[in-house]
Amino acid sequence: MSSSQFSSESGQFDHTEIVTIHDEEGRSLDCYVENEIEYEGKNYVLLMPIDLAIVILTEEINTDDEEYAETIMVEDSDEIEAIFDDAKAVLGELNLFLKRTGFILTTSGELPPLEENNIISLEIDEHASEIEPEELQFLASFYSLKQKYNICTPLTPILFVGERKKLGNIEVFQSEEEELSWILEELLFDEDFEEN
Secondary structure (H helix, E strand, O other), X not given: OOOOEEEOOOOEEEOOOEEEEEOOOOOEEEEEEEEEEEEOOEEEEEEEEOOEEEEEEEEEEOOOOOOOEEEXXXXXHHHHHHHHXXXXXXXXXXXXXXXXXXXXXXXXXXXXXXXXXXXXXXOOOOEOOEOOOOEEEEEEEEEEOOEEEEEEEEOOOOOEEEEEOOOOOEXXXXXXXXXXXXXXXXXXXXXXXXXX
């Protein structure tokens, strides 16, 4: 769908197209279309979620060295389901509303002011369909399932590459990494995108 709406965060009118993408479980995620290119007869779009992305971190104990714990991003669907209500309640105390959207967790509301001591640097492997953040803003922590979890939001927006199908549906791009890298580079550095 195309939308022309007022953005309360920027205080300006936003004429960016809004589309909805769906993950394999049927959950939806509303995104702005940041840029679009045609490549070999197909239309590819650069998408940015409307709401703020949320990642949940925890520590995984190394079985070889129990004193060493590695910080990891919680991605298992069952674990997210088990801790979701606790995470939602904690963010609710910050007037943030946690949503179980497609592909990623998101939240709506106004973030607390960014302070340097609340920035977490983390190396995360990149997936084929999205750009993973390296720096996160810490929001809150909570305990669930006898384990501590940290809730953060990326300082750099998470982006998706999608293919626009004939009926107007957007399918998140799943292709070979080399081809994706080229398309992503074109979407990010296209002259029209740089001017916006």
